[in-house]
Amino acid sequence: MGAVTFTASKNHYHRGFFPLMNGVTHVPYPDPYRPVLQSLPGEPYGETVVRYIEEQVLGKILPPEDVAGILVEPIQGEGGYIVPAEGFFPALRQLCDRYGILLIVDEVQSGMGRTGKWWAIEHFGVEPDIVCAAKGIASGLPLGAMIARKRLMKWPKGSHGNTFGGNPLSCAAALATIELIGSEYLQNAAEVGTYTLGKLREMSLRHPSIGDVRGIGLMIGIEFVKDRQTRHPDEKFRDKVVDLAFEHGLLLLGCGKSVIRISPPLCITRQEVDEGLEILERAIYLAEEAC
Ligand SMILES: Cc1ncc(COP(=O)(O)O)c(C=O)c1O
CATH class of the missing domain: 3.90.1150.10 (Aspartate Aminotransferase, domain 1)
Structure with missing residues (x-):
């Protein structure tokens, strides 16, 4: 239910599942081809979207101290293969730093070498706090990973277990995939x-x-x-x-x-x-x- 709440590419993913998880708010992706917000004169559209988050969302709906993180795709996948507008990620990183909000990037589709760098976020000159990866990570075998700053990974042992986590076959496939990406595919x-x-x-x-x-x-x-x-x-x-x-x-x-x-x-x-x-x-x- 948590994962399905975060998607916003098509409404049919939500149909029949309401009420969804509480506490998740969506904002428009910074789509330079189809902007939906009004920029100030000379303002890059990516910054417009961040200004909207700060003024309209944090300012009116969500007190920033109650926001744990902002989750975003560095390049939007299901939603239409959208490269974010100029200025978006640097402004978003600054916003997160200003309010102590974690910047979480979903690299499930854009990551693991697909854009010619290990992570698509590297194209935008900022460092996230958490990276989510899956899909290409094990060349088709089921595997997902959450990669985070050390200070966020101090969970007691066993606090996030699951039946298939650390599957040896998937892990072996991932190691071989990582090797190939590094040596040739990037x-x-x-x-x-x-x-x-x-x-x-x-x-x-x-x-x-x-x-x-x-x-x-x-x-x-x-x-x-x-x-x-x-x-x-x-x-x-x-x-x-x-x-x-x-x-x-x-x-x-x-x-x-x-x-x-x-x-x-x-x-x-x-x-x-x-x-x-x-x-x-x-x-x-x-x-x-x-x-
Ligand atoms: C960006 C992104 N995040 C998450 C997912 C969900 O991944 P999974 O099917 O491994 O749960 C997808 C699937 O298409 C995706 O494209």
Whole structure:
């Protein structure tokens, strides 16, 4: 119930589960493509979101001394592969330090080398207090980890146990994965990711249905819109592209309202990317013809 309360990417994750865990408040993610808050003149949008947290949330709803932590994805995953707006993380870190609030980053999707650094938060020049990791950590075997500052990890022995925690097979897979990420995949994710992002940006020039291409390393989102001016999301078009790509041999997964995520294995080669992008573009052409 705690975990499901924290997600806010789609309302169907909450449907049927109310009342959720008390004490959790959500704020808008600093989405530079779809800002929902009003910036002051010259204010970077990332700082606007932090100002909103300080003035509207801490100032009116939650006394800061009652806030244990702020949990945030360094790059939003399920919500639409969104790279946060400029200024967000430095301002958020300062806010947390001002009030003694822990900064907790959910790196379950963005972490473990996917962005070309071990953790996506490293791209934004701040250090979190707690990092949550899972998914890629053991190459498909079930494992999760909470990594925190020493001063936070003084729990008495056995105070957080579970049946499958420390599973030897999963731990062995994680050790092998960590070795591979360090020796090869970090660099590959950075290089092939930059290459893929460039190719997708070129592709977007040929397709007005693509409103935005964004990402870091091998965590890239392609957002489809009805009109580039209005940025109205085109969910049906996105779904059509996913179906057509599948029929031609490429398995894709959507996220957000009208986004396709590009989140391949970190060992992917340029040739494999080229092959995948060719099928993706064919699917986009076919979807455009069908509309
Ligand atoms: C950012 C993020 N956090 C947490 C989770 C949940 O992870 P798990 O399925 O391991 O509970 C997901 C799953 O998609 C995720 O993307």
